[in-house]
Amino acid sequence: MREKLEKYFSFVFEKELLDEIVQVGVYKKLRENEVLVDLGDKMKGIPLLLEGAIKIVREDKNGDEMLLYFLERGDTCASSFASALTNGKCGIRAMAEKESEIIFLPKEKLDEWMVKYKSWRSFVIDSYNIRLNEMMETIDSLAFMNMSERLYKYLTDKAQIMRETSLNTTHQDIAYDMHTSRVVISRLLKQLENEGKIKLHRNKIEILEF
Amino acid sequence: MREKLEKYFSFVFEKELLDEIVQVGVYKKLRENEVLVDLGDKMKGIPLLLEGAIKIVREDKNGDEMLLYFLERGDTCASSFASALTNGKCGIRAMAEKESEIIFLPKEKLDEWMVKYKSWRSFVIDSYNIRLNEMMETIDSLAFMNMSERLYKYLTDKAQIMRETSLNTTHQDIAYDMHTSRVVISRLLKQLENEGKIKLHRNKIEILEF
DNA sequence: TAAGTTGCGTGATGACAATCACAAAACAAT
DNA sequence: ATTGTTTTGTGATTGTCATCACGCAACTTA
CATH class of the missing domain: 1.10.10.10 (Winged helix-like DNA-binding domain superfamily/Winged helix DNA-binding domain)
Known part of the structure; x- marks a missing residue:
């Protein structure tokens, strides 16, 4: 886990933060098509994607689906942030498109790290921005x-x-x-x-x- | 300005933060239909909406428009964060739907306040989450x-x-x-x-x- | 190898929305 | 009052996608 983490995140996170992540993070392997987050789920942590690919879909009351975007290694699920911090429910489904590896970070650390690590603040903000842009692209596709x-x-x-x-x-x-x-x-x-x-x-x- | 700020933000921000906002924020009044942010703009700050209503629109290369969502008092423009912090360009247009009042916060403070004020961290995260949810609703409309x-x-x-x-x-x-x-x-x-x-x-x- | 299952190809038809064309109504300016 | 402009109403036509119907091909299982 340390190895993969270093590979994709050593240029993103400070050394001290990487150490903390290794300590508190929970490693998990996802099989293809395994559901990581489902519609009404409350998140107890947020996932860092080390390897693989995850698709994020929206579902309406009739069970109709719509792909929102894909996550790849180095990404995190911005919607989980919401749900994790506010204890609210997640409006999406996340599903592994192929075998993937993730690290679950406990939600208690999220705010703590915002204060301690500039790299964490940048990562969170960047993640949100990337996600907002992906959503805009999806809207562009649908509209235009x-x-x-x-x-x-x-x-x-x-x-x-x-x-x-x-x-x-x-x-x-x-x-x-x-x-x-x-x-x-x-x-x-x-x-x-x-x-x-x-x-x-x-x-x-x-x-x-x- | 202090008065309006207190009215909508005193339950959101700590007193010390409110003081800082009053010190460094630049008050601006927008006429109806005035453009606050345009497509290629780089943001030098982010706007807090004190009063009024602002519509956020996406535009494609052919000049076709698509409404993304509306902002109301108490909101901020999450897309500006992106652009402000990364010095990147903004992919949207923001336009006053009616006479509005905003406070421009200089981008230098954004990260500083993340460290100093828990309320600011919550506000930023909440804003992003609200915006992500609005985007999802827009996608729902278009798709379903x-x-x-x-x-x-x-x-x-x-x-x-x-x-x-x-x-x-x-x-x-x-x-x-x-x-x-x-x-x-x-x-x-x-x-x-x-x-x-x-x-x-x-x-x-x-x-x-x- | 026969039967069953899953994935793909394609004609026919219908629903919704895009576009064209034009007229009438409401308002503004002279 | 007349003229011009903006806004709205509505028929007719076309285009795109949704849906139905069905056959065939590829793979699986017995």
Whole structure:
């Protein structure tokens, strides 16, 4: 754990803070598709993502889903902050897109570290800002782009987060993330294939053009 | 300024912090429709909203707009934090919906106060969380609601922010905020009127049912 | 290898929203 | 009062996406 922590966070956190994190942090490994945070959950800590990829989705009362954004290593879940500090409920679901490793930080430390470590303050503020920007991008997609553009952005974004040029996924899964139907996704994917941007296989989409 | 500050922030900030704010804050009055922050702006401070209402809008390269959310008294602009602390550019436009009063806080103080005042830390974190939640609501609207529902939500939300039961606005202005056309808004408004939820006048919409 | 399951392809149809076109009403200016 | 401008109302048409219906291909299991 120390090793991975150093790898991605030694340029972010002071040495003393890294020491504290190792002391109080709880290491956890997530299997693919394991749910880290669910809708009404109250957080008892916040997660630092050491390795892997996590998707954050919003769900409405009908059970319809909408992908908000992905987290990658070095990220934290800003929504958890809310919930952790105010003891409120979390309005999102967080789910591992692939095997991931995280460190849970107890919520008692969050405020304490704000006073002690400048690097922690910067990290918290930066995390919020990155998340706000991701949300704005999501709103941009929904407001200004058509399905085909949104789909292509989804594919390239996800490929980047997963650090792969091929995605192992089904049309139906994409449809859930984008809150549309499988039929629509299949048609648009076929169209993107004809344009030479991707290549389709069963359970797999190869991205040819970024 | 001290008076208004006390009125809305005395339960939020410690006395010492209020004193500091009065010392270093710059009071400013905004006329209706005055632009507070524009797209590429770099912020030299962050605004505390004492009175009035401000709308935060996203704009894409084609100049198309999309309302993100409204700020009311007691709020601050979370996006400014980003821009202020990192010297980066702001991806939004902030515009007074009616005459408003704000206090500009110099960015140098932001981090300093994080260390000194617990109330400031809470305020910053709370502001971010409220903003994240607003963004999620906006995403919910776009992803899960049809135009008619979005429109009705827009009207009631705006009425609440403006503290009026009637809105002085044109169909065209609403269309800009919701990124659709005037024709669509006019038709849906007429429909809402037929349902008895609103009453239409020239340049004015009365909301009968909340 | 036969049967069952899951994933994908595609035509047909409908609903909602975008866009075009134009007229009437409300108001402002001369 | 006349003219011009802004705001609103409404029919007609088009485009995008949602939904239904169904067949086929790929993989799994017995």
